[in-house]
Amino acid sequence: MKSTLNDTILRIAVATPLYCLFDYLAPIDVDISNLSPGSRIEIPFGKSKRFGVLIEMAKKSDVPQERLRRAIRCINSDDIPQELLALCRWAADYYHHPVGDVIATALPTLLRHGKTVSDATVNHWSLTQVGQECDTESLARAPRQQTLLQQFQRATHFMLSRAELQASDFAWQPSLKTLIDKQLVQPCEPNLSAEVKTSSVELNDDQQTATEKIQQKLGSFSCFLLEGVTGSGKTEVYFEAMQMVLNENKQCLVLVPEIGLTPQLTQRIEKRFNQNFVAYHSGLNDSERARAWQDAASGKAKIIIGTRSAVFLPLANPGLVIVDEEHDLSFKQQDGFRYHARDIAIRRAQQLNIPIVLGSATPSIESSENVRNMRYHCLHLPKRGGKANPPTVGLVDMRRQALKGALSPLLIAHMERTLEKGEQILLFVNRRGYAPALFCHDCGWIAKCQRCDANMTVHHTKHCLRCHHCGGQRALDKHCGDCQSTEITTLGFGTEQIEDTLTKLFPYQRIVRIDRDTTQQKGSMNKLLNQVEEGQADILIGTQMIAKGHHLPNITLAAILNADQGLFATDFRALEHLAQLIVQVTGRAGRGDKAGHVLIQTHYPDHPLLQTLINDGYRAFSERLTTERRAAELPPFSHMALLRAEAVDEASPMQFLQSAKEQAEPLAMDNTFLLGPIPAPMTKRAGRFRAQLLIQASDRRSLHALLYQWVRQLSSIKLARKVRWSIDIDPMDMN
Numbered sequence: 001m002k003s004t005l006n007d008t009i010l011r012i013a014v015a016t017p018l019y020c021l022f023d024y025l026a027p028i029d030v031d032i033s034n035l036s037p038g039s040r041i042e043i044p045f046g047k048s049k050r051f052g053v054l055i056e057m058a059k060k061s062d063v064p065q066e067r068l069r070r071a072i073r074c075i076n077s078d079d080i081p082q083e084l085l086a087l088c089r090w091a092a093d094y095y096h097h098p099v100g101d102v103i104a105t106a107l108p109t110l111l112r113h114g115k116t117v118s119d120a121t122v123n124h125w126s127l128t129q130v131g132q133e134c135d136t137e138s139l140a141r142a143p144r145q146q147t148l149l150q151q152f153q154r155a156t157h158f159m160l161s162r163a164e165l166q167a168s169d170f171a172w173q174p175s176l177k178t179l180i181d182k183q184l185v186q187p188c189e190p191n192l193s194a195e196v197k198t199s200s201v202e203l204n205d206d207q208q209t210a211t212e213k214i215q216q217k218l219g220s221f222s223c224f225l226l227e228g229v230t231g232s233g234k235t236e237v238y239f240e241a242m243q244m245v246l247n248e249n250k251q252c253l254v255l256v257p258e259i260g261l262t263p264q265l266t267q268r269i270e271k272r273f274n275q276n277f278v279a280y281h282s283g284l285n286d287s288e289r290a291r292a293w294q295d296a297a298s299g300k301a302k303i304i305i306g307t308r309s310a311v312f313l314p315l316a317n318p319g320l321v322i323v324d325e326e327h328d329l330s331f332k333q334q335d336g337f338r339y340h341a342r343d344i345a346i347r348r349a350q351q352l353n354i355p356i357v358l359g360s361a362t363p364s365i366e367s368s369e370n371v372r373n374m375r376y377h378c379l380h381l382p383k384r385g386g387k388a389n390p391p392t393v394g395l396v397d398m399r400r401q402a403l404k405g406a407l408s409p410l411l412i413a414h415m416e417r418t419l420e421k422g423e424q425i426l427l428f429v430n431r432r433g434y435a436p437a438l439f440c441h442d443c444g445w446i447a448k449c450q451r452c453d454a455n456m457t458v459h460h461t462k463h464c465l466r467c468h469h470c471g472g473q474r475a476l477d478k479h480c481g482d483c484q485s486t487e488i489t490t491l492g493f494g495t496e497q498i499e500d501t502l503t504k505l506f507p508y509q510r511i512v513r514i515d516r517d518t519t520q521q522k523g524s525m526n527k528l529l530n531q532v533e534e535g536q537a538d539i540l541i542g543t544q545m546i547a548k549g550h551h552l553p554n555i556t557l558a559a560i561l562n563a564d565q566g567l568f569a570t571d572f573r574a575l576e577h578l579a580q581l582i583v584q585v586t587g588r589a590g591r592g593d594k595a596g597h598v599l600i601q602t603h604y605p606d607h608p609l610l611q612t613l614i615n616d617g618y619r620a621f622s623e624r625l626t627t628e629r630r631a632a633e634l635p636p637f638s639h640m641a642l643l644r645a646e647a648v649d650e651a652s653p654m655q656f657l658q659s660a661k662e663q664a665e666p667l668a669m670d671n672t673f674l675l676g677p678i679p680a681p682m683t684k685r686a687g688r689f690r691a692q693l694l695i696q697a698s699d700r701r702s703l704h705a706l707l708y709q710w711v712r713q714l715s716s717i718k719l720a721r722k723v724r725w726s727i728d729i730d731p732m733d734m735n
């Protein structure tokens, strides 16, 4: 007998490139009243099986009865909460991306594949009586177990949390298991409370005002921009606001740009709060991610700190969202579902009716403009928090200087003086490797990547040429690729070469290099930073990775070896990013009680915006840049979307975009412009030719009205099958 209930149609989101939901009949044996949007459902899909997420139920389907298939089963756990589902649906609309793929991005892999994780999650362990009395020397033959036992013996209440263990840089799980087997360690439930562990610093007046303003808005939506120079005590303001939220037994979601930043902040949170917290980032394995998801969903985790994708974590009882370094580019996903985690976080806070705090020393032009038009409230911390004074900044004119490698005589003199005082130095270099190009002195040939429009980077340590865009690698050329001359040399410099130069100039100093090549192993970045912090290094060389967040109080001299690349780049955001970088590097110097000094090497010391930045500060710079953007009608004074296409042949991407443009023209309003198509600035990457069409409109609504109709038609273009295309809303990187 056929039950009428089972004729219910389930409309399911599946991770595919298609902009639609898929209709299925409910499984035979399922009680419909138990189903709600957000349930995970296994379905037959083509010739295979897949998992999807129930979006809505319906009585009728447009799919003819005989073609409707029946769903296989429903999974009765880890449903996606309604609020999160609503957020995903909003994001799918805003970014014009298929909702199934948005949900797939939001879910941890295990849950996406229909799995469940056992509920009995242990997050804390402590020593047994035997463990407390155990002499660690008895474990001398098992050094990891020994280290771990020592760590437990040093810990408060002999207890360690999962987050603390995850911060250690070795595989702790097997050792922990052995210690449990030996009955030295046992799982435990911590005695958590809203009390602070360590007393907080006494807030200065600016911090106090900022905290009070946030406090007034608890329980309702408000977006704050916390603008404070580096070291002004933004983190202390976050902590005060978090404390107020935790006192009400609510959760705090903290987004940070990169994993490299997480350990220090994690440690500070661990020290400060006596609360269950999870860290959610790409360093976790699948089951750790799923567990973190559950702890956030159940409300067990009170503080959730994570990178970009953590914006999609479910929250049982949310109270506050914080986005640290809101201007940072890594909040924007650059492939697949190209969302901006900061922007989604703002939308989410609004939906949850809770406050959100965006923090930065160098707010994005967009966010500052939103303060000006009163959408955000500004909280300003103009002074450094503790005793430290702001560093002095100087430009070094590189023209006609006798350089040693990439170092000017003035910089070298400053370095010598700093080292004599026993203080540390940080040198920022924007390239890893030895040199960004290999060059023939006789004919001008430059070694290129065969798959990209890019020069190969010379790596001396590994003795090879590498492409930083596609990962391609080959042996160092001994002859010129054109004229066979052996007169080939390198052009420009990268971190490896600077390290070389320094070893010769300062043979007795200890040098630490931090870039992607020296930090491939898990935990190695922290190890190197600790070396610097503990005074086991004199000079620190590094890329972007060292510009952010780290508190290294004995660094008193910081230098940017070459600021010129950002000055004349074609991307209209390049100057903004250069200024943010300069300020960030500046923030690394003189964080302790000794004065800091910063040198910026450039061939264009008279550049007006550089001058404004150095003489009048980031705020003045930002205002000047805003004026230029307004005059040029660039974002945030207009709104953009970028349609990209790529293919193995050169012609298809341009042809596809041309057809796309013709499709869009009748749909576009007068204030919407279709610019291009043009070949992408990097026309070929990883063996594919790339082109782009820019859509620009004076108001957001016209842009989205066009996109809504148009993007869904694009797959009807004949070449749509031959090219890979994608739409990027509010693009940050125009390459």
Ligand code: ADP
Residues within 6 Å of the ligand: 201, 202, 203, 204, 207, 228, 229, 230, 231, 232, 233, 234, 235, 236, 237, 385, 386, 387
């Ligand atoms: P930011 O997050 O803005 O870079 P932090 O919160 O990390 O700044 O503070 C920088 C340093 O100043 C830290 O060592 C912090 O303990 C100290 N600090 C911050 N606020 C105060 C204060 N009100 N009194 C004393 N020290 C402070």
Ligand code: ZN
Residues within 6 Å of the ligand: 440, 441, 442, 443, 444, 445, 480, 481, 482, 483, 484, 485
């Ligand atoms: Zn040559």
Ligand code: ZN
Residues within 6 Å of the ligand: 449, 450, 451, 452, 454, 467, 468, 469, 470, 471, 472, 686
């Ligand atoms: Zn390449």
